[in-house]
Amino acid sequence: MTGIRGLSAARRRPGVLGVHSLDHFSMSVPDLEKAKNFYDAFGLDVRRNGCHLTLHTNDHPHCWGVLSEGHRKKLLYVSFGAFEDDLPRFREHLGAMNIERLPAPPGFESNGLWFRNLDGLPIEIRVAEKVSPDFKSRFTAPSAGPAVRGTISRSKAPTTRPRRLAHVATYTSDVPRAVEFYTRVLGLRLSDSSEGNVAFMHGAHGSDHHMIALARSDGPGLHHCSWDVGGIQDVGLGAMQMANKGYDQGWGMGRHVLGSNYFHYIRDPWGSYSEYSADMDYIPADVDWAASDHHGNDSFYLWGPSPPADFVRNFETDNQA
């Protein structure tokens, strides 16, 4: 069954073969109970599904993440969504490029195509509903008028609950070659890059400034998963709700230059991060974004505290032994 209701309503760049969405990611973690506590506290809807945990957001039917138990934290695969009529084209496209196809990992249902990226990380292209937004996501920054109290007491602070998975940032051993791979094979487009250390890619059919970020390391891994929230207050309250539960390590609040989002990264129990993100730049399906390369010092963040010294340490390749 590959028919997806509502697909035809999604925005689409005509005549272009490219994935439309980051569908979900999967990683192993050494302790699923710890993971459940962390992502519950973060404001996600975490469900037990057989031997997996699945990550959902409130009021959204999509599954954004699949976690399984393993002896260490490890990014297992990244799945991208494609339009149904593009899947046969992708099948031909992979064949024409002599990209070796893989079976789906045991225990994972798939209607799609599996292969490895240049770092050996499994990638899936599956038929799925377009979950990257068709419009810039709503951002609110309410301001009270005169003679009106602008905020609420602390005890009444709402829980931040992300609306959707915004992007993942993955490590790669060669950023320019990874950009070339994701462009040629998946039809993603470069949004911006910085000196071979990091690159950001968007979908041709309309998406945020990046659905995937690529960061230089000595091998694959997950740097962070990023979750869209509706405003600066949601970012700040999210960081506070995590600190109140003992998750007080991370980086933020600040504002990135590339993508322009407000951020706060919360360090998870395995050294990677979950990011609260608000007001990311948006690239519509009918816009050719002018990508450029930026100096690191001028583009990492516009304002915010200094990042932790080990912010871009790949704990997955650390643990290889």
Ligand SMILES: [Fe+2]
């Ligand atoms: Fe991010």
